[in-house]
Amino acid sequence: KMLWRMLGNGSKHFNYICNMRACLFLLVLFCQINGFGQGLFEYFKLTADGDGAEKFDRIFVDFTWTQWMEQVPGVDQGVYSFGISAGWMKDIPLGKKSNVALAIGVGFDSHNFHHNGDFELIQNADGSLYTDLVSRNGVAELSKNKYAVNYVDVPIEIRLRTMNKTTEKKMKYNFRFYLGFKGGVLVNDHLKINDQVSKRKIFSLPNTLPYRYGPTLRVGLNKLSFVGFYSLTSIFKENKGVTLTPFNVGLSWMRF
Secondary structure (H helix, E strand, O other): OHHHHHHHHHHHHHHHHHHHHHHHHHHHHHHHHHHHHHHHHHHHHHHHHHHOOOOOOOEEEEEEEEEEOOOOOOOOEOOOOEEEEEEEEEEEEOOOOOOEEEEEEEEEEEEEEEEOEEEEEEEOOOOOEEEEEEEOOOOOOOOEEEEEEEEEEEEEEEEEEOOOOOOHHHOOOOEEEEEEEEEEEEEEEEEEEEOOOOEEEEEOOOOEOOEEEEEEEEEEEOOEEEEEEEOOOOOEOOOOEOOOOEEEEEEEEEEO
């Protein structure tokens, strides 16, 4: 019995040692394969970069200052009216070593217009409503008076750039000139008003135009550039609301 127990314990120890050796062997093998796999990945990545056209600037984030072109009598626009845009673009180089590319994508655009006026509904003779922006006529200032619009956009761009290298280290001070156009669908608009009495949020002003479109421009170096947009449409429908034509300028960060 003692011999059997010793043999049994020896067998357990032997199996334990074998299992440990197997684990160590698999760990070493995994490290070797992992390192080799990374090497293969880098090789194929560089080979693909060398064989095909390099693609850039597929993700963008824009931080902009936004205003209306029109000056409404008695209404001042807030200086701190900002917007943010973000989206994804498909970059399509026109040739392996070409500095020209096309791009198309999808994005989300949100803008806040601060002002000291009042939106007012005026009933026309035919019973229809006209959305106007008027002065508050000496009424006490509001702590917050903001009109916000949010769009889902489809932007397209013709891209001119000086980058024709295939490694990130060689891409220093590359110039970008991206001329584009975008159209968008309105997904939300609302007023946010705060005064001494209450806080109010009013959605979907009457006669808001459900879409917008206009030209865009990006000019810069590397991942940072100046960005601008000018709307060819007013926020409200023609002859049904006050003419307010938005524009925005700011900085754009583009990557990948």
